[in-house]
Amino acid sequence: MTKRPSGRAVDECRAVSIETNFAHHAEGSALIRVGGTEVLCTASVEQRVPPFLRNKGQGWVTAEYGMLPRATHTRGNREAAKGKQSGRTQEIQRLIGRSLRACVDLKALGECTITLDCDVLNADGGTRCASITGAWVALAQALDKMGRSSALTGQVAAISCGLTQAGAVLDLDYAEDSNAQADTNFVMTSDGGIVEIQGTAEDKPFQKKEFFALFDLAEKGIKELIEAQNKARRK
Amino acid sequence: MTKRPSGRAVDECRAVSIETNFAHHAEGSALIRVGGTEVLCTASVEQRVPPFLRNKGQGWVTAEYGMLPRATHTRGNREAAKGKQSGRTQEIQRLIGRSLRACVDLKALGECTITLDCDVLNADGGTRCASITGAWVALAQALDKMGRSSALTGQVAAISCGLTQAGAVLDLDYAEDSNAQADTNFVMTSDGGIVEIQGTAEDKPFQKKEFFALFDLAEKGIKELIEAQNKARRK
Amino acid sequence: MTKRPSGRAVDECRAVSIETNFAHHAEGSALIRVGGTEVLCTASVEQRVPPFLRNKGQGWVTAEYGMLPRATHTRGNREAAKGKQSGRTQEIQRLIGRSLRACVDLKALGECTITLDCDVLNADGGTRCASITGAWVALAQALDKMGRSSALTGQVAAISCGLTQAGAVLDLDYAEDSNAQADTNFVMTSDGGIVEIQGTAEDKPFQKKEFFALFDLAEKGIKELIEAQNKARRK
Amino acid sequence: MTKRPSGRAVDECRAVSIETNFAHHAEGSALIRVGGTEVLCTASVEQRVPPFLRNKGQGWVTAEYGMLPRATHTRGNREAAKGKQSGRTQEIQRLIGRSLRACVDLKALGECTITLDCDVLNADGGTRCASITGAWVALAQALDKMGRSSALTGQVAAISCGLTQAGAVLDLDYAEDSNAQADTNFVMTSDGGIVEIQGTAEDKPFQKKEFFALFDLAEKGIKELIEAQNKARRK
Amino acid sequence: MTKRPSGRAVDECRAVSIETNFAHHAEGSALIRVGGTEVLCTASVEQRVPPFLRNKGQGWVTAEYGMLPRATHTRGNREAAKGKQSGRTQEIQRLIGRSLRACVDLKALGECTITLDCDVLNADGGTRCASITGAWVALAQALDKMGRSSALTGQVAAISCGLTQAGAVLDLDYAEDSNAQADTNFVMTSDGGIVEIQGTAEDKPFQKKEFFALFDLAEKGIKELIEAQNKARRK
């Protein structure tokens, strides 16, 4: 086994910090930093619901995801200029939306829509996981401001794990992510419930017991992220 | 525990049949039927590679997915008329492409592109899994025709499992899928390797042991699909 | 005069078969096969009308047309992926819609929309004509199911004729179509009425008497298609 | 039989005038007026061919069609603002292109593209026919300027005829066109060759002998348009 | 200082003429010619307002701008075919709209929308200024026809000035415009009010006193355009 590029232990997360109120106007906001990855998450409340929910006495939570063109090592094309969102972008924002809806009682929310915008300012791997973890803080803050804290039924965070040359490791950075044999994302609640699991063999198939090892790492990582969320909330 | 809507046992797959050569012109084709779900999968070989692979001495395997407007209970809008593919469509075709690339040696393939088109003629749940299972047969047939059978390094199939009112069940149909508490898709090889795992809590988070139960069911289902593929290949 | 590529007589149609109920969910469906051309036609009934017909006490009949990417000898790009329907596609679906509206009493239909989706599974020339002929069967079946058979005021079918190296011939296949000097499509009713005529010189202009010869062939061909429709309806 | 709204005889064309050089920069241009319909046709020569013709030693002739938003009784939406050309626009520009290619020897033209832009300044029915008739004059002028007059192998014009309350009539204006039972367009050469025929039943099917009556009217109308083209060319 | 390409004096406008009623159907229309630049401006009145103005008891004035593909020296791509309007087009039509709204009392107009379509038939520089100047005439004519002349609260015209090899000059034509060091557009009222000023250094920054010299020229030019508008109105 070789060492991780960052020198971290295999079960070591990167440093995490979450700063609220970076956005001046949003009902909730969190600027989350996980190592070199920085995502600005905002929660916006609007007094309308999508057409398929009209007059059903419930609200909606949805998400949009974007990456600033130069958040990455080489500049990527601006999706607004290309005229469409990539498949990757759509896949990620659907994941964020599903994950956050898993911890909100939409009936208790009432007829409104909360949109979680996750915009990556700097990318170093794990942007979708950081988005989910940060968006939960922004969402919780918005619900507090609305006086609907009771609609928040759970706490979710997300972490990636993978099989690399250093073996099964926790919280992949870009250098690891771009060379991993397998890449998995776990979205879990503070009480250990599974909200979403995605595992992909990048190069060759992997084995059941390898998957279970990644699962164990994820559970450790989720605990640390939950703690970082709580710390940001207490401030 | 209640019974499954179809009366099937919890670990019982739907009837599977795979008919090759339905498409007259394609290098490979498979019309797969899994219960009431029917997907026409074709493999098309073109002597070109995408820009990012030019002059690298390797080929490419990619997939596109579509659903005929009236494959479903109520008519869906035609994506060509709307002018864009939905996030769901893009997510599915990315999954199919990744899954099939996992069983091809792209260097052995040589400088060409194989496109797997998966078009749903009738939908009754599990269309993405049926697409992967059928596309593998079309792909294998195309590689045979090209005289590149050796580039095929594995055999993949896909099955869904879920938590329903009848408990953990194998191979969800539409009636189950639209009411499941959790929905998982497993893409696996004939020798038990994991290519892709996707698990989603639809309503409330689920537990690790529930996930493991679904995993066991999936392994049983994959074996049956692998057999159906082999049968179609022998014909 | 040379022989036709298929060996058919100049006034000989290809074998025609029409299979109903191929689509599981549609109110009406017909899988029409004309030689190597196969089109799945479905009729979908929706309880709404387009904006320009609201509150006018009448219904609407419209059509959409698509071709699976590998219905053809070489793979064509998927229109949903390109983000727009080609001029050819739009021209064909407008033709199908006009042709079917010619045999429906829209007032007797009532305030609903019937959409005829014609998707080409395999193409060997004459796909627009096969679409019209098949769509009529799907439409008739849907009207029966709705209890509105009386809104069906006529029976239409369509056939192509052309000037080829074998002279004026009936029902062009792809080999003929791609080399014809002139290509004409006739949409006619069972009692000899003209619904639509389209004639195009592909290479050099043609003469009035040549056009009349094509017209005579078309009348013969339409009779055979009407018979095939009736046979499918009787089943 | 009632009278025509314009008071014209059934076989009477509207006044036609064709003014060349209205466009300052184009290699050829014709502002054609047919009654209240005015179309500005320009021919633009570019030293390139579309990809499918590269290195084949031949040229290309194509057409684009547009209508100024307020060419019509009520303002239509600008297609550039809507972001796409309607099916009707595409159908018309494909027709114009085919019609003009029928009178050019593309090999004699050499490796260049001539684009015929037909923009309707004022519309009163028959805009597609006026476009073809005017575009031929612009095309001929451009070929003269290029010193390639010999590539012009024929002379085409187009006229509409229809079945109205006044019977079979020649050259429909808007008032007639919007109420006709059948609407037909004939694109023909100066020596009586057929380039394109399009006949559509708007309300109920029409009969073969009615179609032949329209054909006879068209032949008369084409002669008059050919004369107007010659007059414009002589100036 | 060298001479102007056209031989005009530095403070000399090109010949201006404005012809009303060129468009047959529009409530107001003006074909404006400024030297070799020709723009057809139409005013269309519709009994609706944009969503953001509903039930506010006021109307709206907006503009759209287009250029025929061969209005220019070399053919430009048709924006409707490209599927979007360029940044330049949008910038110009926003400018025209703002300029015309500056001389209408939207409350006095009542709940309707007037759309000014400015389509360039021939381009030789200064098309945006000619559009504004012509659109005002079309607008005034439409307000007269509506019996709402009192909603017209001012008279606007627009002119360009620039720094060229001949020094500060009035009313740039294309030859000057494409080589100018600075290009400025002034939209002003008949009583000397400023509606819009746009000044751009094309090559290197310019000085305050140069800008003032351009301003003085503009005031002279505006007077002449106002006179041309009045002349067209009197006819």
Add this chain to the structure above:
Amino acid sequence: MTKRPSGRAVDECRAVSIETNFAHHAEGSALIRVGGTEVLCTASVEQRVPPFLRNKGQGWVTAEYGMLPRATHTRGNREAAKGKQSGRTQEIQRLIGRSLRACVDLKALGECTITLDCDVLNADGGTRCASITGAWVALAQALDKMGRSSALTGQVAAISCGLTQAGAVLDLDYAEDSNAQADTNFVMTSDGGIVEIQGTAEDKPFQKKEFFALFDLAEKGIKELIEAQNKARRK
């Protein structure tokens, strides 16, 4: 005259700070804060030029502009999701590009493209001016890193001024901007050269002497911004 909403003197700019290196990967970056407006400006260097500059031995400088959906008081739709950039966005990014090109010797730059991405994180008026002022710092930093400092031929900054209820004022914030009678933007160099001037009457036309008063204010503001740029550069 009433007081300014912020209590500032009429000729008082908001506090300005410019932080470099906020973006981790870009060749140059500046996070500029002007009061409550925050824009992240990055400069990205790519070794290619647009098609129209190929083989001309010169480089290119261009800009793109975006606003995070919740940079504003109420959430705006994401342009990437809408599928196109608004006219406003395009107008602004064209302005930024022109302004920065005015201070670069494109021949000295060599064959490469520098793209300035200006993304608004928080908006409180004056975002286009802040973008230009910040982008200059990012551009200068990138040129330093490339060893091409000599290609930087000038220093530009931008400021808005307007006519408000407090009279002619410098550096409008959102509260002033949304109610101003006139809004002007000045892009100027450190030695007083004019790069771009845009002045718009929002409500009613304004007078020449008012415009000159705004011009004087702008010159004062530009000096302060130039100083802030220099301070950021020295760090």
